[in-house]
Amino acid sequence: MRAEGVLITGTTSGIGRALLEHYAASGAKVIAVNRRRDAELEARYPAVRFECVDVRSAEDVARLVGGLLEPPDVFILNAGINLVDNDEAFDLDAYKTVLDTNLYGVLNFIQPLTRLPAGPVPRHLVAISSLSSYVGNPYGLGYHTSKQALTACFGVWSRMYAGTDLVFQSVMLGPVRTTMYTMADKFPAWMVWLKDAFSASLDGTVQAIAAFATTRKQRLFYPWQAVPLYLGMWLCQRLVPGFFQGRKTRDGRRRRRAP
Numbered sequence: 298m299r300a301e302g303v304l305i306t307g308t309t310s311g312i313g314r315a316l317l318e319h320y321a322a323s324g325a326k327v328i329a330v331n332r333r334r335d336a337e338l339e340a341r342y343p344a345v346r347f348e349c350v351d352v353r354s355a356e357d358v359a360r361l362v363g364g365l366l367e368p369p370d371v372f373i374l375n376a377g378i379n380l381v382d383n384d385e386a387f388d389l390d391a392y393k394t395v396l397d398t399n400l401y402g403v404l405n406f407i408q409p410l411t412r413l414p415a416g417p418v419p420r421h422l423v424a425i426s427s428l429s430s431y432v433g434n435p436y437g438l439g440y441h442t443s444k445q446a447l448t449a450c451f452g453v454w455s456r457m458y459a460g461t462d463l464v465f466q467s468v469m470l471g472p473v474r475t476t477m478y479t480m481a482d483k484f485p486a487w488m489v490w491l492k493d494a495f496s497a498s499l500d501g502t503v504q505a506i507a508a509f510a511t512t513r514k515q516r517l518f519y520p521w522q523a524v525p526l527y528l529g530m531w532l533c534q535r536l537v538p539g540f541f542q543g544r545k546t547r548d549g550r551r552r553r554r555a556p
């Protein structure tokens with residue numbers, strides 16, 4: 298069954314923008330939630346309702362959700378960022394910024410959403426998470442831990458709310474070629490090569506997410522080819538000393554001298 302109405306966060310680029318295009322083309326009522334106005338996007342999709350809300354503001358998110366007269370049946374909580382926060386030294390401010398967006402920027406929706414009256418059809422709450430939940434990297438610690446916490450919360454809620462009108466779902470994405478993906482250039486060459494080899498197309502990703510949001514399944518792993526890649530990295534982190542421990546900065550210098 299296709300979605301009648303969908304709210305998507307972070308539609309100014311990447312996966313969110315491609316989701317907006319997909320749902321708008323399918324005839325669904327789309328609410329796009331962005332932290333900034335995008336005149337070109339708004340002109341191109343006059344039937345879409347654009348809301349200017351920074352997902353890091355709990356008050357603004359609560360006001361937005363509480364004010365929905367006809368709440369959509371699908372909420373795709375997609376907005377996210379990826380910063381290098383652990384290169385030369387641990388950068389607490391950058392780390393907090395990532396958690397504020399990727400974790401709290403999703404959790405800010407949950408209380409207002411659970412307070413909405415039940416609709417005639419199940420309401421799907423879809424978190425766009427990452428296979429990085431399982432595998433950290435030495436540079437983007439906030440990204441890894443934000444997605445790990447997000448996946449854990451949605452896992453618990455999906456079991457807590459099983460059989461109700463609220464369907465909590467997590468999308469565990471491997472690499473997808475977007476603006477965020479290009480940040481991978483900052484990572485070591487071998488990681489960029491692996492990401493390229495296992496990355497998913499934007500079109501395939503959007504089709505997979507939209508189909509998943511019509512089911513009651515708890516988790517989608519996409520693309521499946523990325524799963525062995527991340528499993529391999531997980532094993533290497535644990536079994537190969539120094540393989541992925543971030544002992545060096547990105548320009549190859551050692552972080553700490555041996556005493």
Ligand SMILES: NC(=O)c1ccc[n+]([C@@H]2O[C@H](COP(=O)([O-])OP(=O)(O)OC[C@H]3O[C@@H](n4cnc5c(N)ncnc54)[C@H](OP(=O)(O)O)[C@@H]3O)[C@@H](O)[C@H]2O)c1
Pocket residue numbers: 306307308309310311312313330331332333350351352353375376377378398402425426427428470471472473474475476477478
């Ligand atoms: N690309 C990948 O390889 C990959 C892999 C796994 C998971 N994911 C996840 O997929 C989601 C989308 O990523 P993407 O690759 O499409 O990245 P992207 O192209 O950088 O898009 C991110 C979107 O989130 C928006 N955003 C950021 N902070 C926001 C805030 N505080 N409030 C509202 N919107 C905000 C951005 O808006 P601005 O234009 O204003 O910055 C942009 O529209 C993210 O959650 C990401 O973690 C991506």
